Amino acid sequence: MLNLVIFGAPGSGKGTQSERIIDRYGLYHISTGEVLRDQIARGTQLGKLADKYISQGHLIPDDLMVKVLADEIDSHPDEVSRGIIFDGFPRTIPQAEELTRLLKERGTEVHAVVGLEVEDTELIERMLKRGRDTGRADDNPDTIKERLNVYHSQTQPLREYYHKQNKFHPVPGSGSVDHVFSHISRHLDNIDTESSSNANI
Numbered sequence: 155m156l157n158l159v160i161f162g163a164p165g166s167g168k169g170t171q172s173e174r175i176i177d178r179y180g181l182y183h184i185s186t187g188e189v190l191r192d193q194i195a196r197g198t199q200l201g202k203l204a205d206k207y208i209s210q211g212h213l214i215p216d217d218l219m220v221k222v223l224a225d226e227i228d229s230h231p232d233e234v235s236r237g238i239i240f241d242g243f244p245r246t247i248p249q250a251e252e253l254t255r256l257l258k259e260r261g262t263e264v265h266a267v268v269g270l271e272v273e274d275t276e277l278i279e280r281m282l283k284r285g286r287d288t289g290r291a292d293d294n295p296d297t298i299k300e301r302l303n304v305y306h307s308q309t310q311p312l313r314e315y316y317h318k319q320n321k322f323h324p325v326p327g328s329g330s331v332d333h334v335f336s337h338i339s340r341h342l343d344n345i346d347t348e349s350s351s352n353a354n355i
């Protein structure tokens with residue numbers, strides 16, 4: 155069983171690479187952004203609240219996000235037993251600590267974090283293109299700017315957090331989807347899920 159975090163700035167290719175990883179490693183995909191967009195589309199109370207944060211490029215508060223994640227995990231027991239790819243979570247240190255706790259309670263852990271590294275100028279171009287192609291509401295110039303600020307101030311510190319646990323695997327995220335994926339699979343093929351819990355001892 156492999157629990158993986160796919161990590162990176164907005165527009166770094168987390169969703170695209172997740173699809174490839176799922177095809178090859180059979181993991182269950184939890185994208186917190188997709189969960190929230192689905193709630194918004196269905197007009198639920200959570201969706202209405204989330205929309206206020208998302209449209210401004212801000213993060214949903216940690217306590218709420220942790221509940222959303224725990225619900226996702228617990229409502230798919232068979233699928234998560236294959237291993238999970240977390241896409242868009244954690245985004246803050248408190249979320250990472252809660253993820254450790256949640257998985258520990260369920261007898262498992264985060265085995266590896268793959269970090270997609272892409273320059274801001276390329277991230278902006280990619281998100282503007284995605285906004286034009288898909289109509290995704292938060293892919294507009296003002297919100298993109300704020301999302302990148304939030305990424306650098308609140309999310310990027312997680313690289314160091316997981317690096318200290320010997321779990322962080324940086325991968326250059328520019329270049330073709332195939333090229334980036336081959337780099338990721340080289341890391342994943344070498345992860346020893348039995349001994350990774352001792353990596354930081």
Ligand code: AMP
Nearest residue numbers: 186187207208212213214219242243245
């Ligand atoms: P994403 O699709 O991962 O880029 O997420 C889109 C938006 O959903 C983000 O800009 C946040 O507003 C919100 N969001 C998604 N995941 C999280 C999270 N783990 N913590 C807080 N907000 C989140």
